[in-house]
Amino acid sequence: MTTLIADSGSTKTDWCLITENQSIQISTPGINPFFQNEQEIKQLLCEELLPKIQASPINHIHFFGAGCIGKSACNLLYRPLHELFCTSDIEIASDLLGAARSLCGNRSGIACILGTGSNSCLYDGKNITRNIPPLGFILGDEGSGNSLGKRLISDCLKGILPTGITQQFLNKYHLTQADILQSVYQESFPNRYLASFTPFLSENIQVPEIRQLVEECFRAFFERNLQLYNIPNAEVHFTGSIAWHFKEILQRLSKQYGFIIKNITRRPIEGLIRYYETIY
Known part of the structure; x- marks a missing residue:
């Protein structure tokens, strides 16, 4: 077999x-x-x-x-x-x-994915019973790698992040504004492209503006997804590279929003x- x-x-x-x-x-x-x-x-x-x-x-x-x-x-x-x-x-x-099957097995709970994209659901131990639609990388995907990458690029090009961080980012990836716009709007898999920059955030998480950027993206995931299930003190499970690499921030914010994280895994x-x- x-x-x-x-x-x-x-x-x-x-x-x-x-x-x-x-x-x-x-x-x-x-x-x-x-x-x-x-x-x-x-x-x-x-x-x-x-x-x-x-x-x-x-x-x-x-x-x-x-x-x-x-x-x-x-x-x-x-x-x-x-x-x-x-x-x-x-x-x-x-x-x-x-x-959901990977994280919860035969138990009920809220299962979440934070990877290149994001998603969440209520799971009854067998099936998904409710899903707040993630809506993809253009309309949603809050807290995902592509949303983090999109915010990082936008904040760099608009001059919102400190000049030193912006130059460090552009130099590390050998990027110009023209390169970025070409890759996002004219080439295949723009969601992958945007998510590919999240290691820079992890490497520079000690920078207050970078930490704030990540926290705001995660807050959007809680407020525009998990809170809509309207289950106080719910047990929540996370999987995906973004959840794994930023789990300290995720765990702290979960407590603030009244959720109990049961486990965080890198891969399902x-x-x-x-x-x-x-x-x-």
């Missing part, structure tokens, strides 16, 4: 191949049907995943991904997975359900492995 599990964001996909004797973890570029068509997804699977899998035929596939909402989007993944792995036992669902895949090992 062989099971393939995937947790995919826009930047990276974490895979785990579980056999009777071992589990093998693999990373590939992200897959998001909002930004990639079926042929592009199939090509990525053929080039990045298949060469790394040395196993007997796969019996079950569980794919949780950003953008996997609605039948048409899920079919963009189902068809190439079915064709390449010759199994019809394929579950395709949102990365949010994957995060480890929790998903535990979840499905109890099933198969």
Whole structure:
């Protein structure tokens, strides 16, 4: 019995191949049907995943991904997975359900993703019962990597951040305003591009203006997402690179907003492995 599990964001996909004797973890570029068509997804699977899998035929596939909402989007993944792995036992669902299963298992709670994008939900131990729509990197994604990167770039170019920090940022990434506008408005995956600058925030978190920037982005996530569930003293779980790297700020703000953080993980895949090992 062989099971393939995937947790995919826009930047990276974490895979785990579980056999009777071992589990093998693999990373590939992200897959998001909002930004990639079926042929592009199939090509990525053929080039990045298949060469790394040395196993007997796969019996079950569980794919949780950003953008996997609605039948048409899920079919963009189902068809190439079915064709390449010759199994019809394929579950395709949102990365949010994957995060909830990873973080909460069979217990209820509020599950949150803070990575390249952001999302949250109420989870009853089996299914998502309510979701405040994240609305993507243009209309929402508060507290995410792309929202942090967008705010950093904007504050630098508008002269809001100190001159020294702005020059340090532009010099570190060899950027001009023209370069930035080209990448954001004319090239593919602007959300990934914006999120790629969050390490600069982490490296300079001791600068008061940088810390304030991060706190304000997180406050927007609490106020425009978590508070809307209207559950006082709720248990909240976080996963994702942004939650992990800025967990000290996240934990402090959670207390201010009356939430109880139960756990913060860097990636959902480890929790998903535990979840499905109890099933198969």
